[in-house]
Amino acid sequence: MKKLLSNALISAAILTPAIFSPVSAADEVKIGFVTTLTTGGASIGQDQEKAVNLALKHIDNTMGGKQVNLIMADDGFKPEVGKQATDKLVKQDDVDFVAGYIWSHVLLASRKSVLDAGKFLITANAGPSPVAGKLCHENFFSTSWQNDQTPMAMGETLNQKGVKSLYVMAPNYAAGKDMVAGVERTFKGEIVGKDMTKWGKDAQLDFSAELAKAKASGAEGIFVFYPGKAGPAFIKQYQQAGLRDILPLYTVFTVDSLSLPKLQAGGMEGVLGSVSTQHWGPDLDNAANKKFVDDFRKDYGSYPSFYAAQAYDSILLIKSAVDAVNGDLSDKDGMRAAMEKASFASVRGEFTYGNNHMPIQDFYSRTVVADEDGNWTTHIDKVVLDDHQDVYAADCKL
Amino acid sequence: MSETKLKNNSKPRPLSFWINAILLLLLAVVPPILFITGQPFWLDVFTRLVILALAATALNLVLGYGGLVSFGHAAYLGLGAYAVGIPTYHALYGGMDAIASFNGFLHLGLAVLVSALFALLTGAISLRTRGVNFIMITMAFGQMIFYAIVALENYGGDDGLTIDVRSEFPLISLDNPLTLYGLCYLSLLMALFIVYKITRSRFGLTLQGARSNEERMRSLGVNCYRYQLVAIVISGAICGYAGFLLGNFSTFISPEMMDWTRSGELMFMVILGGAAFLCGPIFGAAAFILLEEVLRDVTIHWHLPFGLLLILSVLFFRGGLSGALDRLRSQGDKP
Amino acid sequence: MEASLLLIQLLNGLQLGILLFLLSAGLTLTFGIMDFVNLAHGSLYMLGAFICASLTQLTGSFALAALLAVPLTALCGLLIEMVVIRQLYSRNHLDHVLATFGLILCLDTIAEIVWSPAGIAIALPDILNGQLEVLPGVVVPVFRLLIIAVGLLAAAGLYLLVNHTKLGMLIRAGASNRTMVGALGVDIKTLFSGVFAIGAALAGLAGLLVAPIAEASIGMGNEIIITAFVVIIIGGIGSMKGAFIAALLIGLIDTLGRSYLDDIFKLIMSNEAAETAAPAISAMLIYLMMAVILAIRPQGLFPASSR
Structure with missing residues (x-):
């Protein structure tokens, strides 16, 4: 057995490259x-x-x-x-x-x-x-x-809705910082609190401490960016903390067609009525x-x-x-x-391409609703940013 | 190196000697041939293999010969790689004039120096503990470096850093994949030689003595602590050097490369090859990397067979590949 | 306002600590009595979460699913113990680490194949989804109180088991002198299997308590198991009391670090520097603490006596 295994391993080590050849x-x-x-x-x-x-x-x-x-x-x-x-x-x-x-x-x-x-x-x-x-x-x-565009649309949406103070939460990595920078760029009100949570392999998924702070801050809304599995986790805790009526939820790249069915299965009504921005929607x-x-x-x-x-x-x-x-x-x-x-x-x-080959496109604000069959999805409300180009295009030498 | 081994050994050349020689010869010949015959991807695989074998050889010094189970060696790989990435970054984008440079010797020096320093500092504390506590405290130090690098947003943080220009040396260019492979291969030979010399020295024998019976060594008046610390520093320096090569090879570095699972992989290479066997880590790295490549081609769920093989190798394959070879030889010697 | 916020954060820290204790209790049992390092303990935590999630979908009741999931996870643990772990007791810690590292890869992939990589959310009954005002101004989610209560109950049960039963006596005896227990004619094999299953059940319990907050997801155990190891190392390996205290300590430090470190840093440095440094330091905090404690007390805070 051992002999066989050692022989097999050694011959595999030597022979494998020969098996593969470019087609x-x-x-x-x-x-x-x-x-x-x-x-x-x-x-x-x-x-x-x-x-x-x-x-x-x-x-x-x-x-x-x-x-x-x-x-x-x-x-x-x-x-x-x-x-x-x-x-x-x-x-x-x-x-x-x-x-x-x-x-x-x-x-x-x-x-x-x-x-x-x-x-x-x-x-x-x-x-x-x-x-x-x-x-x-x-x-x-x-x-x-470009990362900044969607949260910039969100900042504009918040201005239009007359939100004066905002609590901000995002994971602590490059895209998370871009998202926060984006919303800060267009939002005219005051940002009363900000939490950048641990991300990566052992990402933080328990937001109890941050949500308690957010609630105590007295903000008129909470802006979050939690892609992937962190999104549903956040929204559940947001609902369990009873914040739906106190602290309206505004998201980017958090509520999507992957998380909504899960949230629906989990009975997380807290997400219904929450607002997000995007360049696209299933009902476009x-x-x-x-x-x-x-x-x-x-x-x-x-x-x-x-x-x-x-x-x-x-x-x-x-x-x-x-x-x-x-x-x-x-x-x-x-x-x-x-x-x-x-x-x-x-x-x-x-849409058109800018000099940097990034799309120049419209961004919409969307609300989470139930469709005619009762499935949760997003509904496009209106265009917030029209033919929007990212701010970094100027740095591109093309 | 092999010559010395021969002189010291009155017995006929053991089977493992031939296997090791053939392995090193294959590593010298096969990858360049693959590259010339239009398989540049496989040269990449072998370059990674040789660099990780180098790192595993460094780990073998403390884990195999010293019996100190370090669960944080990936940190040195990371430190070495960032010793290339950070000066290059500043040479390109300005700032930190003291280290901003493309000079390969500076990168190399930094990699070895910083790694050795980190090894000295953490080793001095870790060696106060024993057993599982040692395993876990070395892991904790590794995690600390991981999070420290994550926090360095200038250098990409979690997202990592692209090395746009490789380390520059006179006469040779690391941009040529064959040159880079050659350098990695020669470095591996050099490291093997160093570890070989160490293990045959008084220092190395004391280290191994401390592994098998620390009490006795102490009663003989030997200060094990100091020997073990020096071993950790040497190992860290070599591993940092491997990180320097890894940074130049992959041209992309991120905290991910110093994650605790990476340390686990290095440990696995040492054990699979056979701890305290000179060429064991090379066997281990080869088996690990090639298996990974082959299984990945077969199924995206390659972690399952890979994990199974890992468990089976621990259960039924004690002493690793080199151990198996030795058993093979001893069986062959019996009439 | 500030005081009530602090109280809420203390409760949150307590809840994290309790979860960590449930995990590290299993590690302490396997380590204390069998001298076995089980990196794959986190995979049992994941299995508990997934089994409970599936059963909740199947039966429509979280309570029923939770009741079934605990023994089922124990069963999984038993199976793993009999197939793989049992062969490893006589080996050194290094072999334990490597083989259970392999187990993690296998179990994660199997879970990915069985449950799909997406992860499953668990629907809670309305009563658990609500909030409770425990003190004026201190409103906490009911489910988090439940976690604390269940965790404390489990801790109490464990205390009784270890200190007032024959099994517990054997466990304690085994932790300090294994050959002695063997010499007493106790069937070591069964004892070990049983202890491992108890550990698995505790891990499963922790997993199914977390799943309704986050969700059952692939690799969720690998994220927390390292922290659980930090707990048992700080507490002193093999000591249940140490694990309990260290778990609460880590839970509180981690939570309070996340909540207040940036404010503290802002007192001594610029806002921008504080916002950069605080998340990094709070991520490192538990490892820093572990390094400091081990440097001063290499055996941990409460080392099990006479190892």
């Missing part, structure tokens, strides 16, 4: 999609994967007359693992496009690998300020937003979005999340590029020019 197929479009497929963040990654598959179904798996070869890769919620997965896509699989990236830190860790290899990088979620400003790149595109009225949301619900039985919507758009953006050059994947300039036009039918409606 080269010039008649297909290779797209690598890096997202989170394991750990607690995997529900987001799975939602994106569903949307990508739906997009490929909608376009018959064809771009510019070529078949699409999609390779999904897992970042394990860790920048290092995400970078390794990206390196593999670029060096081993030799993909033409790398898309995906939920988390800012994974994107920042991986971008150099993709861009140095001369490939296109399309973020379908993460939008940290450096990639919009100093680190902008001609081969980098976003189908989401345009043909592309209707088709996307209807087919997504038909195939998967739930509303798509904004992560899914952005992933769907990333595939369509790539298709617009490959179509424009009739499948000539060596024509990078042609593909880049095509993408800069943003000429595809985006689920967010029409």
Whole structure:
């Protein structure tokens, strides 16, 4: 037994590299999609994967007359693992496009690998300020937003609602700080308290101490940013602390189609009526979005999340590029020019690209409601920011 | 190194000697060939493997030979990597003129020095404890560095830091993957040589003596504490050097690399290879990294078979791969 | 106002401490009597949460689910003990750490496959979702009071078990002298299995108490188990009293650190520096405390006598 095991291990160590060899197929479009497929963040990654598959179904798996070869890769919620997965896509699989990236830190860790290899990088979620400003790149595109934009829309919403004092809570990492900076940039009232909670692997999920402080602060509202599993946890405790009638809830990237079914199953009515801002919503009225949301619900039985919507758009953006050059994947300039036009039918409606290849788009305020079947979802109230461009575009030399 | 071993040994060359020699030879030849034949990704895998083998070799000095179970060695990897990242960051974006530089020697010096200092400081306190308390206090120090780096927002905090320019040395360029691999490989050989020399020295023998019977050593008038502390400092310095290589290799560093699970992985490499065997950590790192790559290709749930193998190797594979080889040899020696 | 806020934070700290105690009690039992380091103890905590969440969905009653989940988690623990842990008692701590590290990887992945990675929220009955004004101006969620009450009950039960039963006598005897217990003709194997199952049940209880606040999620145990280890190290390994006091201490320090550290820092430095430093220091606080205590008292605060 031991002999066998040691022999097997040693021979595996020596032989494995030989098993793998690069496959080269010039008649297909290779797209690598890096997202989170394991750990607690995997529900987001799975939602994106569903949307990508739906997009490929909608376009018959064809771009510019070529078949699409999609390779999904897992970042394990860790920048290092995400970078390794990206390196593999670029060096081993030799993909033409790398898309995906939920988390800012994974994107920042991986971008150099993709861009140095001369490939296109399309973020379908993460939008940290450096990639919009100093680190902008001609081969980098976003189908989401820059981090600051959505909370800036929230600040504006709060002004319009006449909120004078605000308590702010967010996790203590780059995106969390961007969110807080964003709302501070536009909110005209007073911020009476702020808590940046522990994030990362042993993130803080018990907010009792902070909620007690928030309640005591006497603020007219509470602004939070808690993505992923922290969102439902926060909202539950918010409700259990009985704050719904005292301290109205305003969120960004916290209440989405992934957390709402869970909150509904958990009976967390506290979230109904809470306000959030976003560049998109499942009820956004345009043909592309209707088709996307209807087919997504038909195939998967739930509303798509904004992560899914952005992933769907990333595939369509790539298709617009490959179509424009009739499948000539060596024509990078042609593909880049095509993408800069943003000429595809985006689920967010029409938008344009700024010099930094970040979308210039509308932002909406939305309220959490129950739909006609009783499922909780978000309802778009109105446009808060019109054709909004991020503030970092000026730092971009493109 | 192998020569010395031979001279000291009147017995015929043991099987493990040949296996070790073949392993080191393979590591010298196979990765460059893979790179030249158009498999750059696998050169990356081997570079990571060799760097982690280097770190595990450093850990082996205290864990294997010294019997001190340090659960915080990933902190040194992190310190070494940030010793590259922080000066480079300042050289690019200004500030901190004292250390802002692309100079590789400065990075290397900082990595080794800071790691050694941290080892001295934490080792001096940790060595007051024994057993599980030692395991846990080393982990606590590792966690402290983890959170300290998270708090350094200038350098990316939780999000980590991209190293835009690698350490610069005269004559060689680390941007060439083959050069980088060569440097890592030679560093590993060097570390093996150092550890080998140490374990054969009076110092090393005292250290091993303290592992098996500290009471007796003390009654012989030997101050174990001082020997163990020196071992921890040497180990920390080598591990910091591995971090310097890791930073230059991955060009991205984050607190994640000094998480307690990373320390656990290093420990696993040492144990899987066979603690207190010179080349054990290389076996361990190779098995660990290659297994990870292969299983990851098979299923996204690769943690399950990986964890199972881990448990099985602890249950049925005592002494690790090197131990198995030794048993193999002793069986072969029997008539 | 300030005083009532402080009181609320003390209660919150107490609740965190109680949860930590439930976890570290199991660690103390396995460590004290079997000299076994179980990193995978956090996975049992996760299993307890998931089992309770599934049962709540199935039966529609949190109370019933909770009652069933505790023995079921104990059963899981028993199974794990018989298949893996039992083989490891004769090994050193290093082997324990590595094998249970492997167990964490396995159990987390199995949970991910069985329950999907999304995590499950638990619906509470309305009465537990409400708040209670315990003192004028001090309003706390009912469920948090329940956690404190259940935790204290469990602690009392454990105290009785350890100090006033035959099993407890064996546990205490085993903690100080294992060979002695063996020599008394006690079936060590069964004793160990039973103790491990009790530890698992306590971990499961902690897990199902947390799940309605946060949710049952993959890897939730890995986040708290390190803190639980800090607790038993500070308290002194093998000492139930030490674990209890250290758990409350850590719970209070962690909660109060999070609440007041930035205000304290603002007295001595600029607002901006305080806002940066406070979260980092409060995250490090328990490790700092552990290092300081071990540096002064290498055996922890209340070392179990005569090891």
